[in-house]
Amino acid sequence: MTSTLFSPELFTKHNVYGVVLCGGSGTRLWPLSRQNRAKQFLALGGSEQTLLQTSLHRLDRMIPAQNRWLVLSPSQKALAEEQTGKIIGRCVVEPEARNTAPAVALAAWQLLQHNPDSTMVVLSSDHAIGNIAGFEESLARAVSLAAQDQFVVIGIRPTYPATGFGYIETAETMEPGGFRVASFHEKPDANTAADFIRKGTYLWNAGMFIWKTKTFWKAFSELQPEMAKLIETTNKSNLAEVYAKLQKLPIDIAFMEKTKNVACVPSLFDWSDIGSWAAVRECFPLDANGNALAGDVAAIDTQNTVVHSSGPFVATVGVSNLVVVATPDAVLVMPQNASQDVKKVITHLESKGRRSLL
Amino acid sequence: MTSTLFSPELFTKHNVYGVVLCGGSGTRLWPLSRQNRAKQFLALGGSEQTLLQTSLHRLDRMIPAQNRWLVLSPSQKALAEEQTGKIIGRCVVEPEARNTAPAVALAAWQLLQHNPDSTMVVLSSDHAIGNIAGFEESLARAVSLAAQDQFVVIGIRPTYPATGFGYIETAETMEPGGFRVASFHEKPDANTAADFIRKGTYLWNAGMFIWKTKTFWKAFSELQPEMAKLIETTNKSNLAEVYAKLQKLPIDIAFMEKTKNVACVPSLFDWSDIGSWAAVRECFPLDANGNALAGDVAAIDTQNTVVHSSGPFVATVGVSNLVVVATPDAVLVMPQNASQDVKKVITHLESKGRRSLL
Numbered sequence: 001m002t003s004t005l006f007s008p009e010l011f012t013k014h015n016v017y018g019v020v021l022c023g024g025s026g027t028r029l030w031p032l033s034r035q036n037r038a039k040q041f042l043a044l045g046g047s048e049q050t051l052l053q054t055s056l057h058r059l060d061r062m063i064p065a066q067n068r069w070l071v072l073s074p075s076q077k078a079l080a081e082e083q084t085g086k087i088i089g090r091c092v093v094e095p096e097a098r099n100t101a102p103a104v105a106l107a108a109w110q111l112l113q114h115n116p117d118s119t120m121v122v123l124s125s126d127h128a129i130g131n132i133a134g135f136e137e138s139l140a141r142a143v144s145l146a147a148q149d150q151f152v153v154i155g156i157r158p159t160y161p162a163t164g165f166g167y168i169e170t171a172e173t174m175e176p177g178g179f180r181v182a183s184f185h186e187k188p189d190a191n192t193a194a195d196f197i198r199k200g201t202y203l204w205n206a207g208m209f210i211w212k213t214k215t216f217w218k219a220f221s222e223l224q225p226e227m228a229k230l231i232e233t234t235n236k237s238n239l240a241e242v243y244a245k246l247q248k249l250p251i252d253i254a255f256m257e258k259t260k261n262v263a264c265v266p267s268l269f270d271w272s273d274i275g276s277w278a279a280v281r282e283c284f285p286l287d288a289n290g291n292a293l294a295g296d297v298a299a300i301d302t303q304n305t306v307v308h309s310s311g312p313f314v315a316t317v318g319v320s321n322l323v324v325v326a327t328p329d330a331v332l333v334m335p336q337n338a339s340q341d342v343k344k345v346i347t348h349l350e351s352k353g354r355r356s357l358l
Numbered sequence: 359m360t361s362t363l364f365s366p367e368l369f370t371k372h373n374v375y376g377v378v379l380c381g382g383s384g385t386r387l388w389p390l391s392r393q394n395r396a397k398q399f400l401a402l403g404g405s406e407q408t409l410l411q412t413s414l415h416r417l418d419r420m421i422p423a424q425n426r427w428l429v430l431s432p433s434q435k436a437l438a439e440e441q442t443g444k445i446i447g448r449c450v451v452e453p454e455a456r457n458t459a460p461a462v463a464l465a466a467w468q469l470l471q472h473n474p475d476s477t478m479v480v481l482s483s484d485h486a487i488g489n490i491a492g493f494e495e496s497l498a499r500a501v502s503l504a505a506q507d508q509f510v511v512i513g514i515r516p517t518y519p520a521t522g523f524g525y526i527e528t529a530e531t532m533e534p535g536g537f538r539v540a541s542f543h544e545k546p547d548a549n550t551a552a553d554f555i556r557k558g559t560y561l562w563n564a565g566m567f568i569w570k571t572k573t574f575w576k577a578f579s580e581l582q583p584e585m586a587k588l589i590e591t592t593n594k595s596n597l598a599e600v601y602a603k604l605q606k607l608p609i610d611i612a613f614m615e616k617t618k619n620v621a622c623v624p625s626l627f628d629w630s631d632i633g634s635w636a637a638v639r640e641c642f643p644l645d646a647n648g649n650a651l652a653g654d655v656a657a658i659d660t661q662n663t664v665v666h667s668s669g670p671f672v673a674t675v676g677v678s679n680l681v682v683v684a685t686p687d688a689v690l691v692m693p694q695n696a697s698q699d700v701k702k703v704i705t706h707l708e709s710k711g712r713r714s715l716l
Contacts, residue, residue: 031673300702311670313715314689315389315703318696319680324689331672331684333691338676344658345673357671 005176006133006140011062014143015118018063019107020055020088021207022072022080022125023097027346027358028276031330032310035358039274040126041079044308045284046294051126051274052080056087058129062136063121065089069111070125071103095240100207101227101254102246105220109231111213119146120216122209122251128283130270141177142210142265150174150263151219152210153181153256155203156271161193164275166205166252168264181262184252203266205252206273210265223258276339277323277332281306295326306336330357363534364491364498369420372501373476376421377465378413378446379565380430380438380483381455385704385716386634389688390668393716397632398484399437402666403642404652409484409632410438414445416487420494421479423447427469428483429461453598458565459585459612460604463578467589470571477504478574480567480609485631486641492626499535500568500623508532508621509577510568511539511614513561514629519551522633524563524610526622539620542610561624563610564631568623581616634697635681635690639664653684664694688715 026039033039040052047054056068066089072080074093081091092107104122111118121139129135142152155168166186170179184205188196196202221228227246234242247254256262272283281292281304291299295309303320311328323339325332334341349357384397391397398410405412414426424447430438432451439449450465462480469476479497487493500510513526524544528537542563546554554560579586585604592600605612614620630641639650639662649657653667661678669686681697683690692699707715 298703298706300706301696301699309689312684312687312689313712314691315706317690317692317699317702319691319693322677322691324691326670326684326689329670331667331670331682331689332675333672333677333680333682334675335677338659341659341675344675345656348656348658348673354671 004137005144006136008061010140010143014147015115016063016067016121016143017111017115017118017213018056018059018068018121018123019092019104019111020052020068020070020123020125021100021103022052022070022076023094023100023103026126028340028342029274029280029325030342030346031327031332031357032308032325036075037079038076038126041076041083044274044280044294045292047284050083051128053083053087055123055125055127056084058132058135059123062139069107071107073097093239095243098243098246099248100251101224101249102231102243104209104251104255105224105227105231105246106234106243108213108216108220109228109234112217116214118213119143120209120211120213122207124207124273126274127206128270128272128274128279130283131268134268134270138265138268139210142263144176145174145178145263145265146210146212146215149212149215150178150261151216151256151259152178152263152265153205154208154210154267155179155264156206156267158197158202158204161190161197162204163187163190163193165273167193167196167202168205170201170203170264170266174263178263178265181264184257203264204271206267206271207252209251209256219259220255224254227254277306277308277325277334277342278336278339280308281336304336362495363502364494366419368498368501372505373425373473374421374479374501375425375427375469375473375476375571376414376417376479376481377427377429377450377462377469378410378481378483379458379461380410380428380434381452381458381461384484386698386700387632387638387683388700388704389685389690389715390666390683394433395437396434396484399434399441402632402638402652403650405642408441409486411441411445413481413483413485414442416490416493417481420497427465429465431455451597453601456601456604457606458609459582459607460589460601462567462609462613463582463585463589463604464592464601466571466574466578467586467592470575474572476571477501478567478569478571480565482565482631485564485629486637488628488641489626496623496626497568500621502534503532503536503621503623504568504570504573507570507573508536508619509574509614509617510536510621510623511563512566512568512625513537513622514564514625516555516560516562519548519555520562521545521548521551523631525551525554525560526563528559528561528622528624532621536621536623539622542615561622562629564625564629565610567609567614577617578613582612585612635664635666635683635692635700636694636697638666639694662694 026033065087068088069090071092169182171182290304292306297307297314301318302316306323309326384391423445426446427448429450527540529540648662650664655665655672659676660674664681667684
């Protein structure tokens with residue numbers, strides 16, 4: 001193991017900026033998440049902070065508020081500013097959602113103008129992270145590798161053969177505390193995922209990237225010259241028009257899989273994308289019976305259950321392994337092991353034209 | 359079997375009045391039933407009528423509206439009149455709840471003054487009855503037996519060894535279509551109940567009584583002289599004062615178990631006291647998957663479940679044998695086979711002083 005690298009001064013020295021992607025619109029945590037209130041804007045599991053607020057405060061010892069930028073859609077700006085007014089420096093508004101390559105590139109271009117010597121850390125706004133010290137140390141190693149002109153991705157140590165995440169194949173070690181990346185793999189089928197886990201050299205790609213802004217822009221311009229040139233022409237008055245011409249691509253495919261000098265720092269922290277209500281139970285404090293409770297609820301003779309209310313009083317009696325979520329206008333009840341099936345409710349509501357519930 | 363006796367004329371000839379007891383305050387169907395909205399005032403299982411309205415309309419071919427009397431508490435009067443204004447003749451207001459003997463006796467005394475040649479049918483306001491023709495025929499037989507100065511109780515054919523009901527032991531047959539009653543038994547323990555079922559001569563006592571008002575008052579005055587005398591002194595101005603002196607007793611103990619000439623007519627209809635949310639599933643129409651659905655609900659991949667909402671939209675996905683009930687301010691989730699445990703929620707709410715939810 002490498003000794004501890006983290007210090008606040010390391011981040012100051014490298015002019016580190018956090019670029020937090022806020023663009024997602026979640027249906028997986030319906031009925032709490034809605035079209036106009038995506039997951040990152042929710043307080044889950046009894047927390048007083050929303051995931052977005054937690055994602056920003058997680059940076060408190062590394063990146064000062066004015067160096068934190070949010071990338072978001074116009075419709076999210078008011079809500080984001082309401083929640084983060086004093087803990088961010090800028091909102092980069094994407095005129096429309098065009099996947100992560102245009103979003104990351106637009107932020108990188110603006111950051112290059114703002115501070116050409118900056119280091120850019122791309123992060124998500126709606127993930128759960130346990131062990132902040134481990135997160136700080138992981139980013140410190142990544143910033144150090146980025147200072148060597150590496151493009152760094154944080155690799156999450158897999159806990160099961162997930163088919164819902166992309167994988168990073170690691171090769172030889174790189175100091176401090178990283179690996180050369182051999183290849184990226186899109187979401188695998190179950191057999192391939194099991195293979196990856198057996199081999200032990202594969203990590204999950206959680207979309208966390210670290211690089212020097214100047215180094216990134218140079219490489220990105222070579223790999224995606226059309227996109228880069230279009231972005232370089234943007235200004236306040238033509239942004240929507242130009243942005244609409246950018247190719248819809250994820251940054252992984254548009255850049256990471258194509259570029260040289262890719263390094264990976266394995267996570268020294270617990271991580272979840274909170275992709276379902278079952279995951280909420282895994283990410284937040286539990287009561288003595290294994291329940292994740294939030295809001296005005298009573299879990300009587302209840303085990304291993306999520307009971308979450310932002311509306312009516314909710315009582316459960318004698319149930320196990322359920323998810324019960326209530327809001328003022330909608331209630332969901334399902335088993336935890338079927339919690340991906342919330343999409344069936346979304347489909348039902350769409351088919352009935354129940355827009356106010358979506 | 360006796361041939362069919364029922365005709366509307368039979369009921370006219372005997373001056374039949376329905377006395378519907380409305381006094382109950384249910385907690386067993388919480389959160390839909392509340393202290394100020396007992397079970398009889400609820401519309402269940404997708405019905406457009408409340409149980410009280412259904413209980414009165416069930417009499418349509420037997421007892422005209424003006425001959426239907428409700429016995430209720432002062433706090434229930436406004437709601438009862440709102441629901442039944444045009445389908446009842448009188449409200450008999452009990453100043454306070456003192457069990458059924460005072461309630462029945464007060465109604466009987468008022469009915470004796472109103473129509474001394476009347477026949478009185480005592481019924482509940484919050485039970486479910488299937489097969490109205492069978493109900494009509496049962497009451498026709500009871501009215502015919504009452505015309506012979508019998509005190510008649512309807513006996514429900516037991517469907518399982520219930521410990522929650524009193525039992526009626528039947529003896530020799532009586533025409534038309536009844537039995538002499540050998541004895542009454544309070545709620546038995548499980549072994550005794552199983553014995554009763556094996557013997558086959560025991561029926562459930564559901565609190566439905568039929569007698570000539572004049573005959574009742576004479577016998578009641580002999581068996582409960584103090585209570586009868588007090589009631590005979592009541593008038594509008596002293597009712598509360600006198601009623602407070604009456605002994606709190608059920609009519610079964612105060613009268614039926616003590617009097618002679620007791621007959622029983624076995625039910626020719628299905629019956630439930632709807633004593634739990636599980637019973638709601640047994641009493642109301644089910645969808646193709648065995649679900650009892652009411653209100654704005656979607657039961658997706660859901661079997662044998664009660665989903666009842668008078669408030670928010672409720673979606674269930676992938677669950678079975680549950681009860682899910684939502685109102686604007688409270689939600690309950692429990693397995694059907696534990697649906698008596700709703701009392702644990704009541705206890706919880708009482709302990710927390712959550713009066714508005716009780």
